[in-house]
Amino acid sequence: MATDRHPRDASIGGPRRDHPDDGCIVQLLDEDGHLRQEGEPPSIPEDELLELYEGMRFARRFDERALSLQRQGRIATYAPMRGQEAAQVASARALADDDWIYPTYRDNAAKIVHGLDPADILAALRGHQSGYAVPDGVNVMPEYIPIATQIPQATGGAWAETLQDPERDPDTAYLCYFGDGATSEGDFHEGLNFAGVFDVPAVFFCNNNQWSISTPVERQTRSGTLAGKARAYGLEGIRVDGMDPLAVYEVTRRAVSKAKDPAADELRPTMIEAVQYRYGAHTSSDDPSRYRDGVDEEWADKDPIPRLATYLRDRELIDDEYEADLDDRIDAEIDAAVDRMEAVETDPAEMFDHVYAERTPELADQRAELERLRAEYGDEALAGDGQ
Amino acid sequence: MATDRHPRDASIGGPRRDHPDDGCIVQLLDEDGHLRQEGEPPSIPEDELLELYEGMRFARRFDERALSLQRQGRIATYAPMRGQEAAQVASARALADDDWIYPTYRDNAAKIVHGLDPADILAALRGHQSGYAVPDGVNVMPEYIPIATQIPQATGGAWAETLQDPERDPDTAYLCYFGDGATSEGDFHEGLNFAGVFDVPAVFFCNNNQWSISTPVERQTRSGTLAGKARAYGLEGIRVDGMDPLAVYEVTRRAVSKAKDPAADELRPTMIEAVQYRYGAHTSSDDPSRYRDGVDEEWADKDPIPRLATYLRDRELIDDEYEADLDDRIDAEIDAAVDRMEAVETDPAEMFDHVYAERTPELADQRAELERLRAEYGDEALAGDGQ
């Protein structure tokens, strides 16, 4: 793999250094959108490069639209991903369709790339449970909000893969997303430790966006890096410039392929720390001015979208006309998703539908009670503004 | 400090290697009881050497007596420490009286060295809650049975030390014991991470006795060593031959002194992995023949007591007469403790005494109910064999 491992320079950020190789971070595309080592272009096909670019552009636009839907009261709390598009899109594109992802509330671009309908994401944000009902054939778990809880579950999912046919290498990998803050939770520790012990085909993908709400990663831990924590489980930890889509793509592909078919002396799981920055607020309820002064220029300069745009323009893969057409396509797609979202309705009685496979007598009674109340008093009285 | 760091040889045991310095283990006394580097005697005063020896001899005898009390039905489940005496006694002796220990069910020798009355320990094993009521001035927390839960608490205790007078270095350190199995729990991770972030005067002392009940440490984690896990928190991790009392003593002293007064570039907390072996069963309810074939000779050869005995005999600090006298003193002390234990009684109504500082009306009613039942039916009927 054509990566350029170079000692971390301060501009890449991240906490203080203490392991010998902590300074290494994989970067292919520099901040101006040029390959760090000309003459060694990464082996990514052109159509894939365009997919990466379109995925990131879609993500950024989705984010903007979602924030404005939130301001209009059409969806509730939204966690923006601006600045983090490369990490999400390139990691998800590095997967095969059959691979699984375990996303968080912030990984909407990854979910979309891996097959989720943006309308479903928006519907869930609008409060409709059906938005979490991932369609058949789309290998995405419903997003995880309790921090780090997805990690042992992703380990378990990946483990199931190896148990169902112990004779051969699994052909499905499990990619688990989580943030820098999540690395402090006990579930991170237990999940990665199990992954090592049972050698499961999992990739633990840490979106280190430098912040856990208002808490900078430097206050999260005294570890030299987050990737370094992987060694506590005997696992390979690797740091990548999370705002470099080419590097993220390559590093993730390698990790996924190792998960499915490791060399004799390798364990399957990898932890990837994708170093990046959250340009926006933690969520639409957050006011970052309380704890930071805007976005440092050094991070602003790393914006993944202009970087890949430059790379593609230099190679004449895109031009102004392409960009304008792409804008239109994206807007049309999001408009349609918003329309579909607004058509979604939830019958309140649905809350009794999937508690158990078979409704218990008690739940049947409670459901009947709700239906009686609705019939007797009307929905407005039960759930109107008077509440 | 006169330690001899040498590459791990297979005979020292421990899981596979992956960090550059994982192979290092501190050992002063070799398995024959000779200093590894003659000419460089450790700076441990003679009376301290004798205290170490007597502490270990007491521990071994206490263990034997406790097991026999258990077999006689005079105490309940007992977790023996045979083979682990050096780690417990030498680490506890490395503390000042004001330092705190957070022990587990297995750390009875450490508790005794740090001031707990053996009779209290036995009383608790006999089912009397008063055995957990550590006397004033003895800085020992009641033993922890839920694995690893003491770790964040020890961090908190140590943290309190620094908060009460933020201006100066704390003069009290907190030593937290736990086993190899405990390193897999989330509380280990969260406790050590907090300790690093808040730089608290704590020493995390892992008694790696190779087993967590029937699970060997190799199945607990793929980490190269347990001490290596400390780095995930930016902390120093150090491996010591836990069956070498001199090395344990020196390593612990250094960690304690760093906790109280670190150098400018040091963090206060340390994790010590004391590599040792549990010669006996996990507890008196356990049957190790189900999962292992006796004790390997390599571990049997490391028995800390003959090692220190040789060292002391070589220096003419002890002789046969001393040993015989010591036996008598220990037996007398344990006999007395057993007598005191057998005099302990618990009034059943005491269970209502310390639930809250002030008894709630509901608890007053429940207590009265118990007292009424006792008066009406007698203790035999309520709690006799018919139960």
Next chain:
Amino acid sequence: MSTGTPQASRDSPGGEDDLTLVEAVRDGLAAEMLRDDSVMVLGEDVGDNGGVFRATDGLLDTFGEERVVDTPLAESGIVGSAIGLATHGMRPVAEIQFMGFVYPAFDQLVSHAARLRARSQGQYTCPMVVRAPYGGGIDAPEHHSESTEAFFVHQPGLKVAVPSTPYDAKGLLAAAIRDPDPVVFLEPKKIYRAFRQPVPADPYTVDLGEAAVRRQGSDVSVFTYGAMTKPTMVAASELDGDIDVEVVDLRTLSPLDRETIAESAKKTGRTAVVHEGPKTAGMGAEVVATVQEEALVYQEAPVERITGFDVPFPLHAVEDYYLPAAVRIEDRIRRAYEF
């Protein structure tokens, strides 16, 4: 430890200000931190950010980094280290960002905080508070609307308090902080800013373990707490003239004020209990059991349990149907009355 330089937490010493519930929480924290240097606040984003609901707003500036501590994202670490702090001289007030995120700390709370006094026969104690916003009704994301107070009420050794007014929020919180035992302090976030009430600037306490009769009535007694107090009061006024409803705000769920419950139940003979948590084995069951143990012979109707349904809290499009609404409460009060 000495008491810090006395310095009013607000501008009107001796007077009172109109505060919202969340402002009263903040005010109560500030007041207790001023009174006692050993009181400290720790949790996720409680410092610069002032807490996601601003309940700790400004405390960092006033009391400094040692006493207002942003922690790593780890609830067992927060509660576990708070226990260590509490056993060693501090009075920690730990914030859990939302009640739905207290579960990683469940072990530390039920296995240790709750038992340290008993297991050490009074030698070690655990004077700490765990604060958490709880409950639904604010269009929050999944896992942000939990109301599982029954878990904590079931654990001996813990106390559980739930204010429903700004005045009580400050006073109960002060009592919780001064209490020598661990208290789970649940804040009804739906009414964090719903209304204001005069709150004295000086410190005061509202005793733990005492319910408050919010409305006298002779026909039906309704027991409730927290955010459900409001729709219950609405239901009571709606029924005014028709049914004379007594509303009892339990305020402390553990220890429960059985005496006030019994008195009211004996007086009216008809009772109901309202809470947002799931019905089965919830707080309502304990109230029913209390009523029938203390007042069965006075009971003229079954105790109505008006509660959240036994389903995972749904996403917010239909959360209003999950939560007991005033009309649902009225309906069931009428049923109790007409039984």
Next chain:
Amino acid sequence: MSTGTPQASRDSPGGEDDLTLVEAVRDGLAAEMLRDDSVMVLGEDVGDNGGVFRATDGLLDTFGEERVVDTPLAESGIVGSAIGLATHGMRPVAEIQFMGFVYPAFDQLVSHAARLRARSQGQYTCPMVVRAPYGGGIDAPEHHSESTEAFFVHQPGLKVAVPSTPYDAKGLLAAAIRDPDPVVFLEPKKIYRAFRQPVPADPYTVDLGEAAVRRQGSDVSVFTYGAMTKPTMVAASELDGDIDVEVVDLRTLSPLDRETIAESAKKTGRTAVVHEGPKTAGMGAEVVATVQEEALVYQEAPVERITGFDVPFPLHAVEDYYLPAAVRIEDRIRRAYEF
């Protein structure tokens, strides 16, 4: 997945053997593992050691390391990875060594196992079992005598079963394993080896959600489960001739068999509930609430709650005083009868 080579889990196919409760658990595990290749067992010391109570004895030899897995010492890891296994085609049976050590996994159980079906609207399901020995009475160390089933009963989406006989242990466990939803399966360790009962060698199920009337009676109904069934039966016989006691073994606590409770309560008009967990907000409160909701007009006496006290489980010297003893049960049955 295909079904493994059919091979009897015991020597008497078609017949039956006298088994203890813990042997029946083992037999049930073996039978289900034979029936369905996706059933696997994981937990601490379940392999070579066969579990600290030998409930998984011999399974490793029969089913191999892939299906009988010794895990690292980490309960959230065990339950969390079991959820992942369950959502991806396996039927994991996770052992928690003692109920007192389930709390580190509480978050995974209540936030995820319980809700996966609802949150994904049936798209993902979580067919798993968490087994744990529970309860006091065996002179165990601290934290080894927990009986906090109410925590799990309060959580929608979980089921909770507690056998009191070897026959039920095997049958309920089989039903739990085959159930499409997560089941907390609590084993009364006090009676793990207390008596034997004929248990069919062939697989069978005892349906979840159905109580069993263990003794017919007309004067007082007593509801209980698990290890408390025995002292309750003793109390009933002691009172024989004097008071005619009906004993109902609830067997499944969630979903609760409200119908059987109501029927029995209506028949006798006088009821009691017996369990070892603490009283306040315990399972007893739910039974009281059920009785009074379904049968208040038949009630001639308050439902007696005969339970563990609201104190941390004491060390074993006095545990017999904590646990409801037959004579204490008799005393309160008499009180219900004489009310």
